[in-house]
Amino acid sequence: MAFPEPKPKKPELPRKLLRSLDCKQGAVRAVRFNVDGNYCLTCGSDKSLKLWSPMRGTLLKTYSGHGYEVLDADGSCDNSHLTSCGSDKTVILWDVATGQVIRKLRGHAGKVNCVRFNEEATVILSGESDSQCVC
Numbered sequence: 001m002a003f004p005e006p007k008p009k010k011p012e013l014p015r016k017l018l019r020s021l022d023c024k025q026g027a028v029r030a031v032r033f034n035v036d037g038n039y040c041l042t043c044g045s046d047k048s049l050k051l052w053s054p055m056r057g058t059l060l061k062t063y064s065g066h067g068y069e070v071l072d073a074d075g076s077c078d079n080s081h082l083t084s085c086g087s088d089k090t091v092i093l094w095d096v097a098t099g100q101v102i103r104k105l106r107g108h109a110g111k112v113n114c115v116r117f118n119e120e121a122t123v124i125l126s127g128e129s130d131s132q133c134v135c
Contacts, residue, residue, distance in 0.1 A: 019057050023050060027069070034075040041082065043070035049084045051096070063094050065101045072114045076121035083124050085112035091126045 025044020032041045039060070042050045049063040049070050068087035075082050081102070082094040091105040091112055108128045115126045 019054060021052060021054065021057060025050065029069060030072045032073055032075070034079055035077055039075070039079070041073045041075065041084075043073050043084065043086075045069040047086075049073050049082065049094070051082075061096075061099055063099055065092055065094075065104070066090065068111075071112065074116045076117050077119065078121065081117075081121060083115050083117060085115040085126050087111040089128075091115055091124060093124065 021042070023042045023044060025042060025046045025048055027045040028042050029045065030043040034040070038053070038055070040052050040054045042052065044050070047064065047066045047069060049066075051060045051063070052058065053060055063082065063084070066084065066086045066088050067090070070084050070086045073082060073084040075096075080096055082096055083091060084094065085091045089106065089108045089111060091108075092101055093103040093105070094100070095102055105124070108126065110128045112126050112128050115124060117124055
């Protein structure tokens with residue numbers, strides 16, 4: 001005689017504040033975790049993108065290269081690259097280790113609101129408020 005499998009528990013959201021990061025970026029426009037959740041990115045109105053270790057609460061690196069506020073960011077599947085976008089109408093591809101700009105992409109007519117890598121991090125997709133999407 002076999003017993004039925006127990007129902008899996010639904011994941012629960014945290015009930016208490018675990019950590020607060022003082023980003024010092026002015027208005028924080030987006031916060032994104034990397035693929036495995038060990039790191040996070042903050043996008044600020046001070047034109048910077050910051051990489052954090054949220055469990056330790058430490059700033060690991062600051063990326064500067066946007067002309068206006070940074071609105072969104074994403075990390076590659078292997079954590080070697082970042083992409084960010086902003087009000088300066090650009091999408092930037094970054095090298096995580098060196099903090100250097102690999103490529104600055106200009107193709108949008110207005111501010112770029114969102115940016116994502118595909119699953120293999122071989123394509124960057126970005127979108128802006130005029131309904132234009134660029135790959």
